[in-house]
Amino acid sequence: MSINKVVDSAALAVADIPDAASIAVGGFGLCGNPMALITALLDAGARDLSIVSNNCGVDDWGLGLLLGAGRIRKMTSSYVGENKEFERRYLSGELELELTPQGSLAEKLRAGGSGIAAFFTQTGVGTQVADGGLPQRYHPDGSIAVASAAKQTQEFEVNGRMREFVLEPAISTDFALVHALRGDRHGNLVFNKSARNFSPLAAMAGRVCIAEVEELVEPGQIDPDAVHLPGVYVHRVVEVGGDIEKRIERRTVRTGAQGAN
Template sequence: MDKVVASAAEAVADIGDGASLAVGGFGLCGIPSVLIGELHKLGSTNLAVVSNNCGVDDCGLGVLLRDKRLRLVTASYVGENKEFARQYLEGELEVHLTPQGTLAEKLRAGGAGIPAFFTATGVGTQVADGGMPWKYGADGQVEKESQPKETRTFGEGDDAKDYVLEESIVTDFALVHAAKGDRHGNLVFNLSARNFNPLCAMAGKTVIAEVEELVEPGDIHPDEVHLPGIYVQRVVALTPDQVEDKRIEKRTTREAEGAAK
């Protein structure tokens, strides 16, 4: 039952070329940066990544992106990563842009064993009708695009509404970051880090969690557990320095009251 491994390098050692990964985080909040760093050192390439976004140019998944380790990214938005946008538009990377709520449910449903579901999000757009650019050629022309999805009407009369069928997501591995975890893999996430980390963990066949605070089984009250240990296979305890090393995606400040002009 003890799922703690000695190091992050050991935890990711079997993630090989061509693997698919669900990676937690929201912007730069709650990203498993230590695990991503060790995966970068490992040298694995041709990876297919599912994540809300792709970090920034020099942090998070942006590190793998920068060195051309990713072949496919399924995400909600390009965000602040200029290299992500460049690789997509210049035909170096395949990108499946997905509505944020739909992406979250695709991950959750995959973990729950639900192969597909209907949602109203995207009906009447390229999300349902097809034609969304997935990959550009070097000449700037669309080389690969999304295909039409099944749509169906549910309800009767004034309550009738169209829905589009979305397939769920299951990946080979999932990398997540938690504020607290025990040796059995039960995890607790902090604030916005709870957005995508639990869902990514549910979707991964092998789940690796880096935790800021490692505690013993029983130290986390059952009612406080955000993700049960049944979903987690490996736990890595971060060092104090690794815990403190957190980036701010966009720093905004204002003058203190009474400060000299």
């Protein structure tokens, strides 16, 4: 029996994402951003979204497009330093932020996709990550409206020493959006180098995963050993082609005598 998960367009792929949906989105900086799906979601008009992603793009690209249009209610991220609109909305009380250590964010997504409710980690012990008090939302006057709650901690013996760990809940979302280099009609995906980043983990965490692929191939054309994400995690596939725009967050070059060997 053949399972064909291909849909005709990005617009059709995201058409049922409702207001107030939670969405895990792949990408690191601007690398691996599912731009066709983000743009289609922007055009669809869904609002009050709760987004889980390493960062929120920049002001005019990536998730920054949704943010600038006022479509995002909450971000769960590990890095927010490249987006001025993000700073403005967060400090003015228009945006809620759950700031999460990067490794913990990755593991929370993986755990959510693996059916694991929570896990213990040493990351964040002795800080506001564990103790609570991190500002998640501000009042317009700059006072804290919502602060993070304290998390459960517990000691475990590790290599003969008792160490303290903090309990981190897993993350699962209503939808996931990812970009892949190649995919087949069954949803098996291959990511390109560092564009792999958070994408497999975000895909695992979404109850409905939508993948845009640069190249669509037939089942069997991807070597099983080359598959980065099995199709069991993917529900819809959209071919976007290889000529899509891919921006660089910061380009640094040397010119003149500095660049000469």
